[in-house]
Amino acid sequence: MRLTLGAAAAGLATPLARMGETAWAEAPSSPLLAVAHGPSPAAITRAAIDAVGGIARFVSRGARVVVKPNIGWDRTPEQAANTNPEVVATVVRMCLEAEAKSVLVLDNTCNDARRCYLRSGIAEAVRAAGGTVEFFEENRAKKMALGGEVLKEWAVHPSFVEADVRINVPIAKHHGLANLTLGMKNWMGAIAGNRNRLHQNLDASVVDLGAFFRPSLTVIDGVRILTRGGPQGGSLADVRRLDTVIASADPVAAEARAVRLHGPGAIQPACISMAESRGLGRSRWDQAEERQIEVPGS
Amino acid sequence: MLRKIRIPVQLGFLLLFLYLLIRTLGTGEDSLGSPVRIFLEIDPLVGLTTWLRTGALHGLLALSGITILLSFLLGRFFCGWVCPLGTLSQITARIARPRREERTSDSWRPSQRWKYLVLGAVVAGSLAGSLWTGLLDPLCLLIRSLTVGFAPPLERILRGGAALLASGPLGTLSEPAYRWLRDNTLAPRAPSYEQSALMASILLLLLALSWVRRRFWCRVLCPLGALLGAVARVGTLRLRQSESACSGCTLCTFHCQGAADPDRMGGWRPSECFVCGNCTASCAREGLSFGFGRPRLSAIFPSDWVRRTKPATTATIGGIEVGRRRLLIAIGIGAISGPIGRASPSRGQPPASLIRPPGAGTEYEFLDKCVRCGECMKVCPGNGLHPIALEAGPLALWTPALRFAHGYCEYHCTLCGQVCPTGAIPLLSQREKERTVVGLAYVDVPLCLPYAYATPCIVCEEHCPTSPKAITLVEAEVRGFDGAQKSVRQPRVDPHLCVGCGICEYRCPVEGDAAIRVYATGRTGEGGPFDFSLSRAAPRGRETEEIA
Numbered sequence: 001m002r003l004t005l006g007a008a009a010a011g012l013a014t015p016l017a018r019m020g021e022t023a024w025a026e027a028p029s030s031p032l033l034a035v036a037h038g039p040s041p042a043a044i045t046r047a048a049i050d051a052v053g054g055i056a057r058f059v060s061r062g063a064r065v066v067v068k069p070n071i072g073w074d075r076t077p078e079q080a081a082n083t084n085p086e087v088v089a090t091v092v093r094m095c096l097e098a099e100a101k102s103v104l105v106l107d108n109t110c111n112d113a114r115r116c117y118l119r120s121g122i123a124e125a126v127r128a129a130g131g132t133v134e135f136f137e138e139n140r141a142k143k144m145a146l147g148g149e150v151l152k153e154w155a156v157h158p159s160f161v162e163a164d165v166r167i168n169v170p171i172a173k174h175h176g177l178a179n180l181t182l183g184m185k186n187w188m189g190a191i192a193g194n195r196n197r198l199h200q201n202l203d204a205s206v207v208d209l210g211a212f213f214r215p216s217l218t219v220i221d222g223v224r225i226l227t228r229g230g231p232q233g234g235s236l237a238d239v240r241r242l243d244t245v246i247a248s249a250d251p252v253a254a255e256a257r258a259v260r261l262h263g264p265g266a267i268q269p270a271c272i273s274m275a276e277s278r279g280l281g282r283s284r285w286d287q288a289e290e291r292q293i294e295v296p297g298s
Numbered sequence: 299m300l301r302k303i304r305i306p307v308q309l310g311f312l313l314l315f316l317y318l319l320i321r322t323l324g325t326g327e328d329s330l331g332s333p334v335r336i337f338l339e340i341d342p343l344v345g346l347t348t349w350l351r352t353g354a355l356h357g358l359l360a361l362s363g364i365t366i367l368l369s370f371l372l373g374r375f376f377c378g379w380v381c382p383l384g385t386l387s388q389i390t391a392r393i394a395r396p397r398r399e400e401r402t403s404d405s406w407r408p409s410q411r412w413k414y415l416v417l418g419a420v421v422a423g424s425l426a427g428s429l430w431t432g433l434l435d436p437l438c439l440l441i442r443s444l445t446v447g448f449a450p451p452l453e454r455i456l457r458g459g460a461a462l463l464a465s466g467p468l469g470t471l472s473e474p475a476y477r478w479l480r481d482n483t484l485a486p487r488a489p490s491y492e493q494s495a496l497m498a499s500i501l502l503l504l505l506a507l508s509w510v511r512r513r514f515w516c517r518v519l520c521p522l523g524a525l526l527g528a529v530a531r532v533g534t535l536r537l538r539q540s541e542s543a544c545s546g547c548t549l550c551t552f553h554c555q556g557a558a559d560p561d562r563m564g565g566w567r568p569s570e571c572f573v574c575g576n577c578t579a580s581c582a583r584e585g586l587s588f589g590f591g592r593p594r595l596s597a598i599f600p601s602d603w604v605r606r607t608k609p610a611t612t613a614t615i616g617g618i619e620v621g622r623r624r625l626l627i628a629i630g631i632g633a634i635s636g637p638i639g640r641a642s643p644s645r646g647q648p649p650a651s652l653i654r655p656p657g658a659g660t661e662y663e664f665l666d667k668c669v670r671c672g673e674c675m676k677v678c679p680g681n682g683l684h685p686i687a688l689e690a691g692p693l694a695l696w697t698p699a700l701r702f703a704h705g706y707c708e709y710h711c712t713l714c715g716q717v718c719p720t721g722a723i724p725l726l727s728q729r730e731k732e733r734t735v736v737g738l739a740y741v742d743v744p745l746c747l748p749y750a751y752a753t754p755c756i757v758c759e760e761h762c763p764t765s766p767k768a769i770t771l772v773e774a775e776v777r778g779f780d781g782a783q784k785s786v787r788q789p790r791v792d793p794h795l796c797v798g799c800g801i802c803e804y805r806c807p808v809e810g811d812a813a814i815r816v817y818a819t820g821r822t823g824e825g826g827p828f829d830f831s832l833s834r835a836a837p838r839g840r841e842t843e844e845i846a
């Protein structure tokens with residue numbers, strides 16, 4: 001029985017290739033974050049990304065992009081346990097419009113990966129958009145030095161490290177331990193091994209993951225949110241339709257904004273302030289830095 | 299001529315068999331959609347013994363009647379043309395013994411009668427309460443050995459080798475090939491099984507016996523071969539031997555796969571002949587050919603039963619003489635194996651740690667049907683099903699059980715019931731499956747992190763698939779090791795909601811014994827020390843809306 005993290009650390013650590021520090025320094029004209037609202041998941045995803053500078057700000061020609069949605073559960077889109085497939089497919093499509101060399105979508109699922117990829121609708125939608133879908137192969141993961149406060153080293157899937165651009169596309173939902181599970185926790189799907197040990201120090205662990213993976217862009221799916229019974233839900237009674245998508249180059253701001261989707265009383269997960277104090281982003285901003293977009297249905 | 303057709307047909311059946319075995323793989327769809335168990339359904343030993351045991355033929359098992367009819371017409375063509383284990387035995391023999399210059403004959407030996415004793419014991423067993431089919435039927439044995447014994451190491455070599463090559467100069471060539479193989483033949487997660495090495499060894503041993511004598515398994519041991527041989531004996535297939543053409547070279551018998559003595563004038567043995575056509579092809583003087591004759595129905599009854607001219611010392615199965623005493627002993631062994639097997643575990647109560655696949659009736663209902671083919675173990679997407687050892691008594695050897703240390707039962711999955719050839723695991727609708735209870739989870743409080751160490755952990759609750767969740771978190775004020783008061787959430791299982799899927803046990807981060815474990819109590823259709831089945835009959839607050 002191992003209770004401490006990192007006890008498994010053997011001398012196998014491969015030196016961490018310096019993760020690309022993509023320029024997500026704010027372009028002067030773009031707001032810090034955008035919140036788009038409207039009946040079409042694809043349209044609001046596009047609008048939100050356009051509002052924070054457009055996809056070209058994040059994806060340059062020939063870039064290899066990895067998109068990380070949540071595909072963790074054997075649930076349908078209506079059950080709001082996985083990222084909305086149209087949101088994911090729109091991100092993929094936009095990357096390809098920006099002439100990305102490749103767009104790869106994968107997740108280390110909790111249920112059988114085949115069922116999750118299928119029932120979530122994500123595999124089909126991504127393929128239709130021209131992206132590549134792959135299962136997470138445990139044996140391809142490599143132990144890497146994460147340099148975190150609690151996660152010193154862990155096995156990571158190389159696709160996430162080798163990519164030029166990482167885009168995090170989580171869904172906003174309830175979670176028994178984190179209260180809300182949003183952006184940084186989504187990176188648990190990029191690592192291998194006994195990930196469930198992280199729950200013993202969940203907040204610090206997910207901040208370490210957020211610091212390691214540093215996405216260029218975070219797009220949070222608030223089309224449907226799970227208000228109870230998270231993270232996999234199952235009952236439609238716990239699902240609320242908000243028709244919202246949040247986009248930001250700042251993962252902390254995006255996450256902090258998504259907490260508010262759960263209503264004024266929602267408790268901000270501790271990982272947000274921890275991430276802010278570690279310089280990963282801002283959890284406070286002026287109203288002027290946020291752009292609200294209404295995308296009416298046609 | 300016959301041989302020229304037989305070889306491609308035989309290889310075709312071997313490839314079809316392997317293809318169907320590989321396709322015994324979930325795709326993520328609810329239904330598997332291909333007839334992967336067809337080889338088991340045309341296997342008359344599976345059909346006959348499960349029919350004797352249960353009085354019914356499940357699903358397409360009646361197809362095996364066609365095999366019997368065809369064998370009546372065509373002899374043991376199944377052994378020579380169709381059976382993949384036969385083909386593999388033959389290939390092994392071929393690899394080990396290349397054609398030799400010096401030709402020795404390979405004629406019938408009395409040991410070839412043993413298989414009838416094996417058949418006698420298997421049939422007597424299935425009448426008396428023990429279904430041995432799974433241990434000895436060639437198709438069950440082969441599917442199980444390949445699934446449990448060979449697939450996991452092969453997959454490991456493939457994945458590991460590809461990962462090695464990928465980083466080297468050959469990567470651009472090897473990766474596309476690997477990806478194709480991976481996407482078409484492998485599950486996302488590499489499976490592993492209990493008793494894997496044993497299953498592999500058994501098959502290797504049986505194949506290696508081909509080095510002792512060609513197709514040793516088929517000639518000497520196989521109960522299916524014995525059954526088909528008995529049918530062939532009374533059937534219509536004949537080998538026409540031309541006495542005038544024969545020079546006595548015995549080449550035909552040297553090439554004969556079955557040791558059926560094609561060189562003995564009037565002494566060819568239809569029960570041993572695989573209809574491989576080697577004899578007709580090898581005879582330079584064209585002295586041999588296959589044809590049909592009138593059925594030898596009289597061979598069913600030995601002549602001495604009718605005339606009693608000499609003391610009865612032999613018994614016959616389809617006209618094949620086996621020592622009567624030996625046959626009685628074999629039947630006796632088969633017959634007492636039922637009562638002996640059922641003496642343990644007592645009262646048919648297997649250990650509570652034994653979790654059967656979803657919907658598998660009571661223990662004896664299950665053992666009466668399961669032929670241990672391992673189809674369910676192959677298809678299980680959670681790698682939850684494994685062959686068990688002797689913990690539930692000898693009758694249960696190598697039957698499947700859920701092992702949550704290795705995997706779990708995927709909540710919406712119904713695949714094992716789709717592939718089981720005998721209905722030992724029933725075909726459940728998705729809705730029925732979600733309500734089928736295989737066991738009940740218990741929190742082991744002294745191990746559970748929030749209880750024992752005041753450490754936060756909600757992994758079991760997070761993974762619990764029922765809606766509402768069978769695991770609820772109860773907020774508790776506890777004192778940490780530093781003496782400070784803190785609040786933790788502790789998991790608690792609602793026995794009315796838990797179905798025993800075991801994903802909680804599988805995902806529990808406490809290594810060794812998980813801190814939440816599933817025991818076979820109160821499973822659907824059965825009582826038990828903690829029987830919640832009565833209160834479960836009216837499920838409380840289970841999800842009402844249809845899950846697509």
Ligand code: SF4
Pocket residue numbers: 667668669670671672673674675697698717718719720721722723
């Ligand atoms: S339960 Fe499994 S091993 Fe037994 S007969 Fe059915 S599929 Fe084969």
Ligand code: SF4
Pocket residue numbers: 655656674677678679680681682683700706707708709711712713714715
């Ligand atoms: S045991 Fe469960 S997961 Fe495995 S095949 Fe059967 S229903 Fe599916």
Ligand code: SF4
Pocket residue numbers: 738739758761762763764768769791795796797798799800801802803816
């Ligand atoms: S076995 Fe565990 S995860 Fe499965 S239903 Fe019961 S409590 Fe939930």
